[in-house]
Amino acid sequence: MEVKLVPGNSAGTVTSYYLASTGAMWDEIDFEFLGNLSGDPYTVHTNVITQGKGDREQQFRLWFDPTIDFHTYSILWNPKTIIFYVDGTPIREFKNMKTMNVPYPEEQAMRVHSSLWNGDDWATRGGLVKTDWSKAPFTAYYRNYEVQDCVWSASGSNVSCGGDGSSSWFKEGIDEDTMKRLKWVQSNFMIYDYCNDTKRFRLGLASECVDMN
Numbered sequence: 001m002e003v004k005l006v007p008g009n010s011a012g013t014v015t016s017y018y019l020a021s022t023g024a025m026w027d028e029i030d031f032e033f034l035g036n037l038s039g040d041p042y043t044v045h046t047n048v049i050t051q052g053k054g055d056r057e058q059q060f061r062l063w064f065d066p067t068i069d070f071h072t073y074s075i076l077w078n079p080k081t082i083i084f085y086v087d088g089t090p091i092r093e094f095k096n097m098k099t100m101n102v103p104y105p106e107e108q109a110m111r112v113h114s115s116l117w118n119g120d121d122w123a124t125r126g127g128l129v130k131t132d133w134s135k136a137p138f139t140a141y142y143r144n145y146e147v148q149d150c151v152w153s154a155s156g157s158n159v160s161c162g163g164d165g166s167s168s169w170f171k172e173g174i175d176e177d178t179m180k181r182l183k184w185v186q187s188n189f190m191i192y193d194y195c196n197d198t199k200r201f202r203l204g205l206a207s208e209c210v211d212m213n
Contacts, residue, residue, distance in 0.1 A: 001074075001114070003033075004141040005042060007067035010035025012120030012131030014045075015140040017073055019110040025052045027105035029082055031073050033066070034059075034123040035138075042066055043191065046084050048094045050103035056206070058092050059192035060185065070143060078150070079106055081173050090182040091189075093174055095208075102208045112147070116140050 001017050013035035020028040028049035033042055044060040064071070074085040082105075084092040096104040116138060120131040150161035174182060194201070195209030204210075 001112075001142055001146075002070040002072050002144045003066070004068075004070045005033050005066045006035055006116070006138045006140050009038045009132055009135050010042075010067075010138060011037050011124040011129040012118055013138050014115075014117050014119035014123050016113070016115045016117070017142070018113050019075060019077065020113055021105075021108035021110045027051070027108045027110060028054070029075055029077060029105065029110070031075070031084065033140075034119070036124055037129060044086070044091070046092050048082060048105070050105045053103070055194060055201075056094070057192060057194050058190060060091055060189045061191060062086065063189060070141070072144075077105075077110075083174065086185075089185060090174060090178055091185045093182065095173060097208050100207050102206070112145070114142055 003015065003017060005015050006013050015033040015035070016031065018028060018030040018032070020026060026049065028047070030045070030047040030049070032045040032047070034045055036042060041061045044062060046058050046060075047054050048056045072085075072087050074088075076083040076085070080096050082094040083090050096106070098104050118131055120129070121127045124130075148161060150159050152159050195205055198205065
């Protein structure tokens with residue numbers, strides 16, 4: 001999806017683009033863009049929710065002003081990995097680690113959603129900065145939504161895909177060159193990682209975090 005975010009004083013607003021299933025035990029893969037005061041950077045908030053449980057947030061700044069022009073935000077979701085992309089650059093990977101008893105969203109169909117809503121109880125500096133309603137209406141723009149869907153055969157022996165074909169969809173993970181770009185983003189633009197938040201998770205970090213660290 002190409003998105004152009006709310007310009008100016010967008011504090012308190014949350015522009016979202018995400019996948020979600022339904023029900024109390026839903027799955028969800030989130031892009032949420034947290035507004036800020038004029039001149040301050042946007043925060044890109046990502047999360048992976050499985051069976052109704054999230055708490056897997058990573059947050060980033062962007063290396064450009066996302067309010068001036070459209071930029072492309074993509075989610076690759078297959079049975080082996082979830083990758084978040086900004087203009088083709090990966091910013092986050094969440095692998096299927098069910099062998100480590102890490103829940104992975106693979107059993108429920110998800111639909112694409114988008115919304116623009118008031119999240120001033122948490123979105124900007126943890127809720128310290130509230131929405132200035134004198135700046136309303138707040139407007140975000142979406143365009144050029146594209147989807148590449150893949151369908152398993154009845155026997156489960158192969159998969160057929162639209163778009164660029166199965167090779168671009170059925171990735172095992174990130175290759176070496178792409179991993180360098182991912183590490184560049186995470187080294188320079190990541191501002192929060194649930195895997196480093198020992199204060200919040202005092203009873204212990206998630207098992208995938210312990211493995212990665």
